[in-house]
Amino acid sequence: MSFFDVVFYLFATITVMAGMGVVVARNPVHAALFLVLAFCSAAGIWMLLEAEFLAITLVLVYVGAVMVLFLFVVMMLDINLVKLREGFWRWFPFGALLAGLMVFEMIWVLGSREIADVSSAVVHAADYSNTKELGRLIYTDYVYPFEIAAVILLVAMVAAIALTLRRRPGVKTQNIAEQVKAKKADRLRIVSMPSEPKV
Amino acid sequence: MMEWLLPIQNLLGTAWLPVWTAVKIMVIVGPLMGAVAYLTLAERKVIGWMQIRIGPNRVGPFGLLQPLADGVKLLMKEIIIPSGSNKFLFVIAPVMALMPALAAWAVVPFNAELVLADVNAGLLYILAMTSLGVYGVIIAGWASNSKYAFLGALRSAAQIVSYEIAMGFALVTVLMAAQSLNLGEIVRGQQGSYGMLNWYIIPLFPMFLIYLISGVAETNRAPFDVAEGESEIVAGFHVEYSGMAFALFFLGEYANMILVAFLTSIMFMGGWLSPVPFLPDSIVWMFAKVAFVLFLFLWFRATFPRYRYDQLMRLGWKVFIPITIIWVVVVGGWMQTPYWLW
Numbered sequence: 001m002s003f004f005d006v007v008f009y010l011f012a013t014i015t016v017m018a019g020m021g022v023v024v025a026r027n028p029v030h031a032a033l034f035l036v037l038a039f040c041s042a043a044g045i046w047m048l049l050e051a052e053f054l055a056i057t058l059v060l061v062y063v064g065a066v067m068v069l070f071l072f073v074v075m076m077l078d079i080n081l082v083k084l085r086e087g088f089w090r091w092f093p094f095g096a097l098l099a100g101l102m103v104f105e106m107i108w109v110l111g112s113r114e115i116a117d118v119s120s121a122v123v124h125a126a127d128y129s130n131t132k133e134l135g136r137l138i139y140t141d142y143v144y145p146f147e148i149a150a151v152i153l154l155v156a157m158v159a160a161i162a163l164t165l166r167r168r169p170g171v172k173t174q175n176i177a178e179q180v181k182a183k184k185a186d187r188l189r190i191v192s193m194p195s196e197p198k199v
Numbered sequence: 200m201m202e203w204l205l206p207i208q209n210l211l212g213t214a215w216l217p218v219w220t221a222v223k224i225m226v227i228v229g230p231l232m233g234a235v236a237y238l239t240l241a242e243r244k245v246i247g248w249m250q251i252r253i254g255p256n257r258v259g260p261f262g263l264l265q266p267l268a269d270g271v272k273l274l275m276k277e278i279i280i281p282s283g284s285n286k287f288l289f290v291i292a293p294v295m296a297l298m299p300a301l302a303a304w305a306v307v308p309f310n311a312e313l314v315l316a317d318v319n320a321g322l323l324y325i326l327a328m329t330s331l332g333v334y335g336v337i338i339a340g341w342a343s344n345s346k347y348a349f350l351g352a353l354r355s356a357a358q359i360v361s362y363e364i365a366m367g368f369a370l371v372t373v374l375m376a377a378q379s380l381n382l383g384e385i386v387r388g389q390q391g392s393y394g395m396l397n398w399y400i401i402p403l404f405p406m407f408l409i410y411l412i413s414g415v416a417e418t419n420r421a422p423f424d425v426a427e428g429e430s431e432i433v434a435g436f437h438v439e440y441s442g443m444a445f446a447l448f449f450l451g452e453y454a455n456m457i458l459v460a461f462l463t464s465i466m467f468m469g470g471w472l473s474p475v476p477f478l479p480d481s482i483v484w485m486f487a488k489v490a491f492v493l494f495l496f497l498w499f500r501a502t503f504p505r506y507r508y509d510q511l512m513r514l515g516w517k518v519f520i521p522i523t524i525i526w527v528v529v530v531g532g533w534m535q536t537p538y539w540l541w
Contacts, residue, residue: 029341033288036334056323064330065360068337072356075341075349129319131380176513 008048014041028074032067039063053131223315227304235453236266242497249501276442281343284439288342293440293447296335300454303328307461308383310471310482321382322374325462326367329417332455333359335448336419336436343439351435354425354508359417361515366413368523369406372530373399373466376541386470389541394476398469402533402541405526407467409519411495414459416515418452420496422503423511430505456496457489464488 018041021034039062046055138146208215240255240262247254255262280286306321308314318324333356340352374380376399377388391397400407416423427435437448464470464485471485506514533539 033338052318052320053323056320056327060323060327060330064327064333065363068333068356068360071337071341072353075337076353129380131320131323176510 004048008045011041011044011048014038015045028077029071032071032074035070036063036067039067050128051130053134220315227315228301231301231304231454231457232450234457235450236270238453238457238493239269239449240266241493242500245494245497246501249498270446273443273446278442278444279439281345281439283344285342285344288338289439290444292335292339292342293444293451294335295338296332296451297447297454298335299328299331300451300458303458306382307458308386308465308470309485310480311383311387313482314383317381317383320380322370322380322385325382326363326370329455329458330359330363332417332451335451339440339448340436343436345439347432347434347438348436350432351427351438354432355419355436358419358423358425358511358515361512362413362416362423362519365409365515365519365523366417368520368527369403369410369413370466371527372403372406372523375527375530375534376403382465382470386465386472389469390472391541392476394472395469395474397541398467398472399541400467402539403467403526403530405522407463409523410466411459411463411492413515413519414463415496415499416511418455418459420452420456421500422505424505425508425511456493460489460492460496461485463492 015038018034018038022031022038025031025034039058043055043058043063046052046058208219211218243265244254244262255265258264258268280289303325305316306314306318306324308317336355336359337352340348340350340355343349373385377385379385379388389398395401419427425431425435427437432438437445440448468488469484470488471480471482473480473484
């Protein structure tokens with residue numbers, strides 16, 4: 001077994017263990033932290049495949065931003081663990097069925113010969129820049145799908161903000177521009193008065 | 200490769216590379232820890248002088264042994280673990296705060312040759328590592344099981360996520376100008392026959408300011424230190440920490456400050472390049488620029504009152520992010536014209 005294989009199996013084991021941890025952990029904060037670990041080790045596997053842009057972006061976007069907000073929300077929840085586990089056995093057959101289906105699909109897709117042939121990794125020279133190649137492809141061959149995806153995301157974001165935006169009447173807020181524009185003369189009146197004689 | 204090392208290399212065989220890399224890591228981290236220790240002294244001295252005080256001057260000549268005394272004191276103190284805390288996460292949180300602050304140094308070039316890992320996606324790696332620093336703060340705040348610590352953690356999370364966007368966009372303009380994500384290439388892109396005028400600080404000046412201010416916010420330094428906010432929430436996320444556990448947070452914060460100073464000088468101020476054409480490029484310039492940026496950090500702390508939380512959010516989202524997006528478009532257009540001289 002080469003060093004490459006050792007590293008791959010190490011990362012793969014950690015990813016699978018962390019994935020199990022997400023499901024098994026009782027405390028939702030622990031589950032979220034296990035998910036962070038799973039993302040980090042998945043990034044390690046992608047790094048092994050010389051996809052350094054995707055690997056670092058996974059850490060940057062999912063670990064650095066998405067999971068921070070996840071933790072932010074999960075920490076503020078007041079979760080009753082007993083209530084959470086109540087329906088476990090009732091839903092277990094359904095969950096097991098879904099899990100079995102996904103395992104079957106993955107074996108079917110990843111085990112097929114065509115995929116296995118494609119995935120035999122091409123080793124690139126040291127000066128090969130994955131980021132540059134990816135950028136070139138996205139902005140030439142796939143520019144329309146990429147731009148359309150970007151616009152869809154923008155629309156989704158605007159929609160999400162519009163849904164949560166509510167104007168409550170009678171709320172006192174500051175008008176920062178007005179505050180910045182305020183001059184001394186607006187607030188302060190300097191009165192010139194003669195000093196009074198000593199009594 | 201240095202000649203005198205060859206016998207050792209032959210002796211170790213395949214173990215040579217990990218050993219040599221470990222030595223290089225030591226050579227970076229050791230002086231960094233020393234710099235962190237003396238940055239604390241510099242901070243107290245500089246702020247002292249700015250406020251017409253003397254600052255520490257009892258331990259050693261000019262107080263030069265003060266950081267050692269502080270270190271010994273922190274080592275001797277008991278680490279108290281609150282009984283209501285989540286013990287594992289409570290202990291691991293300071294490590295999570297320090298780890299990314301050190302890991303980011305792997306790709307920082309000190310001069311044209313001195314760099315641990317000369318990777319192509321260096322800038323992305325730096326962004327990823329600095330975005331991980333927030334976990335130490337969040338986990339510390341949650342694991343302490345204390346209201347003040349938790350409020351500090353929430354503030355810090357919101358602040359870092361907000362300022363990271365402006366920071367990222369500011370760096371996008373740099374990589375547009377340099378056309379590379381490699382930090383060494385970014386410095387070489389600022390090389391030219393006009394010294395200072397070739398640096399990216401000239402065309403990207405607004406981005407320089409935004410990067411610097413976001414860097415201050417990202418490291419939770421005054422005037423953006425709402426995560427600590429001692430007048431409001433005692434000490435924020437590290438209120439329950441004592442001894443070395445507290446010291447690790449401290450080390451992480453100062454290591455991050457030095458990192459931001461290095462990055463500012465690499466991205467905008469030409470790294471190791473000389474500011475005037477008739478002097479040679481050298482690592483000395485790098486350290487001089489870093490010292491200048493660090494002085495700005497201390498100056499800010501001595502000068503500005505703390506931002507109010509809502510104003511901080513307004514500055515990040517409503518001022519910085521629009522400016523950076525506009526400047527990305529401006530630089531993109533500018534680069535298509537013959538007036539782009541960098």
